[in-house]
Amino acid sequence: MKTIFSKRLRELREDKNLSMQELAVIINVSNAAISNWENEINEPKISYLAALAKYFGVSADYLLGLKEE
DSSP states (O other): OOOHHHHHHHHHHHHTTOOHHHHHHHHTOOHHHHHHHHTTSOOOOHHHHHHHHHHHTOOHHHHHTSOOO
């Protein structure tokens, strides 16, 4: 079962019709990093979590499953 973070990251990315590679360029990480996060191989550093939250206009708490909105 996917973690809430990996599920929400994929949903947010797909809602914007972004490929993993496009999102990687936007937040300045490798394509593999996005894939690894979405496939639960590893987790992002706090700075990348903040970049994701800012880009998608959501809170880090939302991404982590601590809030529903």
